[in-house]
Each structure stands twice: as structure tokens, then as C-alpha cells.
Amino acid sequence: MPFSEQHRVDPRQVGLIDIGSNSVRFVVYDAVARAPMLKFNEKAMCGLGRGLKLDGNLGEAEMAATMKALQRYFGLARAMGLEALDVFATEAVRAAANGPAFVAEIEERFGVKVAVLSGEAEGRYAGLGVVSHFPDARGVAGDLGGASLELCELHARPGGDGEAGRAVTFPFGPLRKPEKLARRGGACGLEAPIREAFPAGADGGDFYAVGGAWRAFAKLAMVHQGHGFRIVEGFALDAGTARAIAEDVAARGELTAAERAHVSKRRQDTLPAAALVLAATLRALAPARVVFSAGGVREGRLFARLDAAERRRDPLIEAARRYGGVESRFGRVGTELVAWTAPLFPDEGPAERRLRVAACHLSDVAWSTHPDYRDVYALDRVLHLPLPGLDHQARGWLGLAVYARYRGDLATAQAREAQALAGEGGARALVLGQALQLAYRLSGATAHLIAASRLERAGDRLVLVLPDDGSLPLGDAVERRLATLAKALGVAGSEIRHADTNGNGGQQPALRAS
Numbered sequence: 001m002p003f004s005e006q007h008r009v010d011p012r013q014v015g016l017i018d019i020g021s022n023s024v025r026f027v028v029y030d031a032v033a034r035a036p037m038l039k040f041n042e043k044a045m046c047g048l049g050r051g052l053k054l055d056g057n058l059g060e061a062e063m064a065a066t067m068k069a070l071q072r073y074f075g076l077a078r079a080m081g082l083e084a085l086d087v088f089a090t091e092a093v094r095a096a097a098n099g100p101a102f103v104a105e106i107e108e109r110f111g112v113k114v115a116v117l118s119g120e121a122e123g124r125y126a127g128l129g130v131v132s133h134f135p136d137a138r139g140v141a142g143d144l145g146g147a148s149l150e151l152c153e154l155h156a157r158p159g160g161d162g163e164a165g166r167a168v169t170f171p172f173g174p175l176r177k178p179e180k181l182a183r184r185g186g187a188c189g190l191e192a193p194i195r196e197a198f199p200a201g202a203d204g205g206d207f208y209a210v211g212g213a214w215r216a217f218a219k220l221a222m223v224h225q226g227h228g229f230r231i232v233e234g235f236a237l238d239a240g241t242a243r244a245i246a247e248d249v250a251a252r253g254e255l256t257a258a259e260r261a262h263v264s265k266r267r268q269d270t271l272p273a274a275a276l277v278l279a280a281t282l283r284a285l286a287p288a289r290v291v292f293s294a295g296g297v298r299e300g301r302l303f304a305r306l307d308a309a310e311r312r313r314d315p316l317i318e319a320a321r322r323y324g325g326v327e328s329r330f331g332r333v334g335t336e337l338v339a340w341t342a343p344l345f346p347d348e349g350p351a352e353r354r355l356r357v358a359a360c361h362l363s364d365v366a367w368s369t370h371p372d373y374r375d376v377y378a379l380d381r382v383l384h385l386p387l388p389g390l391d392h393q394a395r396g397w398l399g400l401a402v403y404a405r406y407r408g409d410l411a412t413a414q415a416r417e418a419q420a421l422a423g424e425g426g427a428r429a430l431v432l433g434q435a436l437q438l439a440y441r442l443s444g445a446t447a448h449l450i451a452a453s454r455l456e457r458a459g460d461r462l463v464l465v466l467p468d469d470g471s472l473p474l475g476d477a478v479e480r481r482l483a484t485l486a487k488a489l490g491v492a493g494s495e496i497r498h499a500d501t502n503g504n505g506g507q508q509p510a511l512r513a514s
Contacts, residue, residue: 013039014084015077016298017070019106019114021049021092021173022146022270023212024066026073027298028080032305034132035319035388040080044069045266049092049147049175058096067106074110086301088115090122091148091173117297119150119169127152127164128300130208130293133233133315133388135162139205139287140198143296144213144274147173149281151198154208164300168197172277174213174270179250190280202287207239210296213274216267218292220255221245223262227392229421231384233294234391242290243282250276295388315388316358323385324361327368329445334361336450341435343455344489345428352425355394356432358387359401363436364445366406375408379418396421397429404433405440431488438464438481442472460492468498 012031018024025043029036046066051059077085087106093099094116103114117125126143131154138156141164142149149172153165170193172178178190195201209218218232224245225237237245249255253272260268267274282290303311325332337360345356362385366378383399390398399418408415410430419426435455442464443449449472456463464482466472474496486494 013080013082014086014302015040015080015082016301017073017077017085017087018298019048019066019070019087019089019093020145021052021090021148021175022047024048024069024073025298026069026076028077028082029302032084032302033318034306034310034313035315035322036302037319037322038386040076042073044072047146047175048096049145049173052092052095052147052176056096057098058092058102063102067109070106070110074112085112086115087112088117088297088301090117090297091119091145091169091171092175094118095147095171119148120167122148122297123150123152123167123169124164125297125300125304126150126210127154127167128303129295129297130154130210130300131162131164131295132299132303133293133295134208134291135314135389137162137206137208137291139202139207140285141208141210141293142214142281143210144277145173145211146175146213147171148176149173149277151194151281153198154205170194174273174277178273178277179253190277191284194281194284198285201285205287206236206289206291207282207285207287208291208293209278210293213267213270214278215292215294216263216271217246217249217274217278219262220249220259220271223259228417229383229392229395231392231395232292233386233388234291234395236289236291236391238289239282239287243279246275246279246282250279291391294386314354316354316390317361319385319387320358320361323387324364327362327365329364329367331447332361333364333443333445333447333450336447337361337363337436337439340439340450340453340455341432343457344431344435346457348428351394352428355397355401355429359398359405359429359432360436362398362402363405363440365402367445375403375406376412376414378406379403379408379414383418392421393423393425396423397425400426400429401433401436404430405436406433407437431485434481434485434488438478438485441475441481442478457489457491462486462489462491462494464494464496466496466498468500 014032015028017026023043023045028040030039046062048058048062048066050062051057106114127141130137130141136156137154139154141152141154149170152167155163155165157163215232218235250272255268324334338357362382365381366374369377379399382402383395396418400422422429439450452467454465482494
């Protein structure tokens with residue numbers, strides 16, 4: 001049945017089917033938006049690229065496995081009532097002699113159009129996917145698939161509107177046995193083409209690693225570094241460390257038993273080849289760091305559909321607003337909290353302000369949980385939400401801020417992990433958390449009462465200014481928390497003043513009897 005005849009459950013949601021050289025993946029997002037929410041994600045490891053190294057054709061068994069996966073995915077797409085379905089194929093299909101016939105069979109059987117991406121287009125979409133998560137990315141994005149490596153220049157521009165530039169493709173995927181190419185041509189067998197294509201290397205920027213093989217490498221590197229926080233998105237290593245680990249794994253040609261425990265079985269045999277390609281790429285490009293990104297070709301194809309104004313929005317803030325809005329009790333209060341807490345941080349830079357804004361929008365995520373577990377739930381939720389555009393230090397900062405908003409115990413193992421991630425900036429996150437705690441206690445989580453009051457720094461004192469019309473009466477808990485916040489800020493004391501803060505002659509929303 002053509003997709004135009006489907007029953008549409010949610011007209012905003014969109015699905016993508018990525019027919020890759022190693023896996024076939026089906027993902028569904030809630031909308032084409034700056035920070036879309038992932039609703040479904042499934043892959044089948046079909047290994048289409050395996051046949052290329054034999055006779056240049058897709059293998060019969062691999063094509064059958066792909067068709068079986070597609071049969072399931074198109075059935076799921078119809079049941080989900082998708083408004084749009086983007087089906088595309090990459091290196092294995094475009095390079096295979098029988099690729100066009102295979103695409104024609106898919107299109108005839110399922111009534112869809114399959115876009116076969118050129119290597120340059122695949123690389124540019126991967127670059128856009130990185131930019132969609134890291135707007136300030138500068139350097140080179142590298143997407144390692146099963147049968148190819150795509151590299152794309154990344155340019156940071158004022159206003160956080162990153163750009164993907166020139167892209168180049170190389171036949172270096174693990175399924176094509178790049179170790180044989182390296183043996184025939186020495187290190188230059190892999191490095192020379194990359195150096196030729198990118199004579200300036202990463203030009204002082206970073207290398208953004210994309211793709212399942214390099215995500216598996218990131219997990220292995222975390223073990224090598226003793227890094228206990230295992231979210232791959234935003235994990236960063238200096239390039240020298242990443243290269244040393246990659247060269248060691250590539251030279252051994254296999255994983256140790258301890259390493260295998262942290263890598264999926266389907267990736268274990270090909271990871272040394274992926275490490276070999278990574279090491280060669282880092283030698284050729286000489287970046288400052290390696291940053292692992294969950295944003296890739298699929299995310300790039302969504303991002304490419306946005307207009308310029310939407311692209312310029314900060315993905316972290318957009319995601320925080322969306323998740324926070326779902327959790328809020330009496331309507332969204334994030335915008336009011338951003339203004340309310342601003343006087344406490346007059347010296348903050350753009351990076352810290354960005355985190356403060358996100359924390360304000362996420363600050364009510366645990367209200368519906370049992371009171372005895374709100375702090376732990378809030379910390380776990382914020383640390384592990386699929387928020388784009390965050391490195392691990394920033395995740396720790398955000399988690400600490402919301403944990404402190406729920407008066408979390410800093411001596412717990414979870415809190416110590418968050419403090420270790422946040423580093424020195426964690427102290428400021430704790431101050432913000434205490435300010436949020438005061439705001440919620442004062443206002444009952446209502447936007448009007450937050451906006452009707454304000455904080456001021458007056459010399460060595462912290463001042464809470466309340467409306468003079470009696471619309472916001474005090475309680476002992478409010479005064480205690482104000483004093484605690486003043487102590488955390490290192491000021492001499494606190495006081496409460498009254499003024500016409502409503503800006504409407506002291507009028508407040510009328511109550512209606514039900």
C-alpha cells in the first residue's frame with residue numbers, strides 16, 4: 001500500500017530508513033525540528049558491504065537479509081502512521097554493480113523511492129548531523145561506515161550557525177579490509193589520500209567521529225581511560241591519546257577478553273580495522289581532539305530540511321524546553337527562571353549561560369516522583385537524557401544543578417560522579433540549584449509568581465524583592481532557603497524588600513470557584 005494511503009496517527013512524525021553497508025536502520029522522530037525527539041530506533045546487521053570485496057556485487061544472502069529487515073520496517077512505518085518516510089542507501093549500494101537492480105526491486109516491492117547518496121552527499125549529511133548537535137563544531141567530521149569513510153570540513157560561524165563544507169569519500173570501511181590496503185602501501189596507503197584531500201588537516205580544529213564502529217571504539221577508549229560515564233555523545237579525547245589507543249588496538253588485530261566485555265559482539269571482529277582507519281585519519285589530519293558525535297547522516301538529512309532561522313536555534317536549549325515542558329506542573333516556567341536567576345551570575349560567559357538556561361527549563365523534571373527519590377531521579381534523568389550539544393563536563397554541570405534544586409546529598413556515589421564530570425564549574429551549578437530550589441518554594445512552581453519577584457545583589461547582601469500588594473506571602477522555608485543561598489554565594493547576609501514588582505498596579509490573576 002503506498003504511503004499516501006496510510007492512516008496517519010501523528011502528521012508531524014517522520015521516519016528514516018538508512019540502508020547502510022553494515023546495517024539497515026529504521027528511526028522515527030516526533031517532528032522535523034531543531035531538536036527532534038527520537039521515538040523509535042532499530043537496526044539489523046545485514047552486512048551488504050561484505051560482497052563488495054569479493055566480486056563487486058551485493059551478496060544474495062545479504063540482500064535477502066536486507067529485504068527481510070525492510071519488510072519489517074515498512075510494516076512498522078504503516079502501523080505508526082508516518083507522515084513522511086525518507087529511504088536512502090549509501091556506499092555498498094552505490095558501489096555495487098547490482099546496486100541499481102536491488103534499488104529497483106525495493107522500490108517496486110514497497111512502493112517507495114530510494115535515494116542513493118553519492119559519497120560527497122553522504123559526507124556532507126554526516127557533517128550537517130554533527131553541526132545539528134554541535135553548532136560551534138570546527139575541524140573535520142568523519143563518518144566510518146561498513147564500506148567507506150566520508151570526511152567533511154566543518155566551519156563555525158558567528159551566532160552558532162555551523163556549516164558543513166567540502167566532503168570526500170574513501171573506500172576504507174572495515175568490511176573492505178583496510179588493513180590489506182595498509183599492508184600494501186604502508187601507512188601511506190590510508191594516510192596519503194586523506195592528506196591530499198585535506199592538505200591543511202583539521203586546520204586547528206577537532207575531529208568529530210561518527211558511525212557505529214567509532215562509537216564502539218569510544219566505549220573501548222572509556223575503559224582504557226577509566227572513564228565511568230558511558231554515554232558516547234560528547235565524549236572527547238585529546239588526539240594523541242585517541243591515536244595511541246587506536247594504534248595499539250590496530251597493531252594487535254584483536255581485542256582482549258576485558259575489551260570484548262565492553263564491545264558488542266557484532267563489532268568485536270571489525271573494531272581493529274576501524275581503529276586502524278581512525279589512527280591513520282588522525283595522523284593525516286592532526287586535530288586537537290577527537291569528539292564522538294551521535295549526530296550523523298540521518299540527523300543531517302533532517303537538519304537540511306530546516307530553514308536558516310531554525311538552524312540557528314541552540315539544539316540544547318530547544319531540547320531542554322521540550323523535555324522540560326512535558327514535565328512541568330502548572331505550565332512552563334523556564335523562561336521566568338532564566339530571568340530570575342540571572343542577577344546571581346553577572347560574570348557568566350556564553351557557555352555557562354547556555355547551561356543555566358537549559359537547567360532552568362529542566363528544573364521540574366522530577367516533581368511527579370516520590371519525594372524521597374526526587375533528587376536521585378532528577379540527577380539520573382538529566383545526566384542521561386538524549387540532549388544534543390553537550391560534552392561530559394557540561395552534562396555533569398547540568399545534572400548537579402538540577403540535583404541541588406532537589407536538595408540532593410552531595411556525598412552519594414552518583415553525586416560524586418557528577419561533580420567529577422563537572423570539574424571546577426560544579427560549584428556554580430550548585431549555587432544555581434539552590435536558587436532554583438528557592439524559586440520553586442517561593443512560587444509554588446507558577447510562572448506568574450516567579451515573574452512577580454526578583455533577586456538582587458546589593459553590595460554584600462542578597463535581596464529578595466517581593467510584590468507590595470501581599471500577593472506573595474512568605475513562609476519560614478522561604479526565608480531559610482534565602483539565607484542558605486546567600487551563604488553559598490559568599491555574601492554577608494540576606495534581606496527581603498517589598499515593591500511594586502507586578503508591573504500592573506499590584507493586580508494578580510483572579511481565582512475562580514469551581
